[in-house]
Amino acid sequence: MSNEPQKYDVLIAGGSFVGLTLALALASAGRGALKIAVVDRTPLARARDRANDGRASALSAASTHLYQSLGIWQSVAKRAQPITGIDITESQMNALVRPTLLHFDGDLAGGEPAANMLENHVLRDALISKASETEGLTFLAPESVIDFDNHAHVVTARLEHGGNIEAALLVAADGRKSALRKRAGIKTIGWSYPQAGIVATLGLEKPHGGRAIQHFLPQGPFAILPLPENRVSLVWTEERARASEIVAMEDAEFLAEAKKRIGARFGALTLQGPRADFPLNMHLARAFVADRFALVGDAAHGVHPLAGQGLNIGLRDVAALAEVVIEAARLGLEPGSATVLQRYERWRRFDSAFSGLSMDALNRLFTNDNAPMRAIRSLGLGLVDRAPALKRFFVREAAGLTGTVPRLLKGETI
Numbered sequence: 001m002s003n004e005p006q007k008y009d010v011l012i013a014g015g016s017f018v019g020l021t022l023a024l025a026l027a028s029a030g031r032g033a034l035k036i037a038v039v040d041r042t043p044l045a046r047a048r049d050r051a052n053d054g055r056a057s058a059l060s061a062a063s064t065h066l067y068q069s070l071g072i073w074q075s076v077a078k079r080a081q082p083i084t085g086i087d088i089t090e091s092q093m094n095a096l097v098r099p100t101l102l103h104f105d106g107d108l109a110g111g112e113p114a115a116n117m118l119e120n121h122v123l124r125d126a127l128i129s130k131a132s133e134t135e136g137l138t139f140l141a142p143e144s145v146i147d148f149d150n151h152a153h154v155v156t157a158r159l160e161h162g163g164n165i166e167a168a169l170l171v172a173a174d175g176r177k178s179a180l181r182k183r184a185g186i187k188t189i190g191w192s193y194p195q196a197g198i199v200a201t202l203g204l205e206k207p208h209g210g211r212a213i214q215h216f217l218p219q220g221p222f223a224i225l226p227l228p229e230n231r232v233s234l235v236w237t238e239e240r241a242r243a244s245e246i247v248a249m250e251d252a253e254f255l256a257e258a259k260k261r262i263g264a265r266f267g268a269l270t271l272q273g274p275r276a277d278f279p280l281n282m283h284l285a286r287a288f289v290a291d292r293f294a295l296v297g298d299a300a301h302g303v304h305p306l307a308g309q310g311l312n313i314g315l316r317d318v319a320a321l322a323e324v325v326i327e328a329a330r331l332g333l334e335p336g337s338a339t340v341l342q343r344y345e346r347w348r349r350f351d352s353a354f355s356g357l358s359m360d361a362l363n364r365l366f367t368n369d370n371a372p373m374r375a376i377r378s379l380g381l382g383l384v385d386r387a388p389a390l391k392r393f394f395v396r397e398a399a400g401l402t403g404t405v406p407r408l409l410k411g412e413t414i
């Protein structure tokens with residue numbers, strides 16, 4: 001490789017869900033006017049291997065609109081499962097029945113689902129394929145940004161396998177432990193939960209009907225999320241040491257533990273893929289931008305997965321950053337200019353903080369096993385269940401369609 005740096009308008013470090021979606025949004029909305037590079041340290045064959053990520057994500061209607069406008073949804077829609085309704089229960093572990101205290105219809109006005117379930121490996125595959133055929137977009141993997149320096153009009157990034165990239169803007173989409181966030185001197189606030197999230201895919205004997213179920217148990221939330229072919233994705237919160245024990249169990253013992261929580265309503269359960277546990281924490285970067293530098297996705301914020309919002313919040317960053325960068329480019333401003341980055345930060349930081357703290361409050365409220373608290377919670381859920389306007393508001397909030405919504409999330413072009 002020559003010593004001359006490769007030149008791009010935007011360099012994105014981290015080519016997972018958020019990084020690749022941002023690259024595609026900038027390439028497509030910019031209609032080829034911007035040169036984009038994405039690097040990811042994971043080799044492509046490993047990134048595409050389902051065994052590497054057995055999770056599924058609840059994609060809000062807003063995120064679905066984004067993928068529709070990028071031409072991704074069309075290739076994954078057949079493998080998505082619309083959520084037709086959400087049931088919320090609260091009970092002790094040994095309860096014989098888990099009565100529904102609160103029910104939400106899954107549709108927005110007009111019949112559109114507020115959220116769709118999609119397996120992570122399906123989405124990742126579609127993003128990688130689209131990136132490889134998109135003009136103006138270069139995807140390098142395995143490759144990492146190991147350091148960077150700011151100069152008057154560019155940032156120079158040093159790559160692990162040799163060579164440099166010069167860009168007007170460096171975006172860190174390198175996940176929760178973002179090394180580039182640290183390198184930029186941006187600190188985070190946050191805390192670890194004593195919990196881990198166990199994730200597994202199960203097959204059911206009886207139909208799930210597209211309903212998502214959230215059982216609030218004393219150990220933490222236990223979500224049963226519908227997938228096509230009458231399968232479900234579990235997101236099962238337990239105290240950390242117990243979660244590792246459960247994941248290491250023999251298949252039959254694991255299924256018996258799952259059945260204690262799910263109950264008998266779905267008949268026999270079968271395991272349908274890998275299982276894993278993820279330590280849970282909440283963090284928020286103290287700033288989302290620095291000189292010619294922006295954070296997106298989990299590099300900027302991480303939330304408790306109890307409402308399945310982490311990726312949706314990251315995709316909101318994507319749509320907001322793409323909108324401010326493209327609008328600025330049309331006015332002749334550079335993507336890394338301070339005006340552009342401040343507009344992005346003002347748009348996204350408060351909203352991300354609010355989402356993270358709301359999930360945290362819900363988790364604390366529902367993992368408190370004190371008897372008077374349980375009674376107040378049940379009463380509260382029952383009251384919300386009798387308030388249709390409030391329920392409609394919650395469904396629109398979960399769909400990502402409240403507040404100042406970026407154009408791509410409304411299904412509009414930039």
Ligand SMILES: Cc1cc2nc3c(=O)[nH]c(=O)nc-3n(C[C@H](O)[C@H](O)[C@H](O)COP(=O)(O)OP(=O)(O)OC[C@H]3O[C@@H](n4cnc5c(N)ncnc54)[C@H](O)[C@@H]3O)c2cc1C
Nearest residue numbers: 014016018041057058144145174175297298308310311312
């Ligand atoms: C149990 C669980 C369930 C969840 N369920 C949902 C859900 O239902 N809905 C939802 O919206 N969200 C959900 N989430 C959250 C969601 O998975 C994350 O928010 C999302 O994966 C974040 O994507 P990202 O692209 O920001 O980061 P990541 O997916 O963490 O990707 C970071 C990428 O950066 C690369 N990288 C790191 N350092 C470098 C470097 N220096 N140079 C180059 N590349 C680098 C890595 O290889 C990786 O590919 C869940 C999370 C958990 C733990």
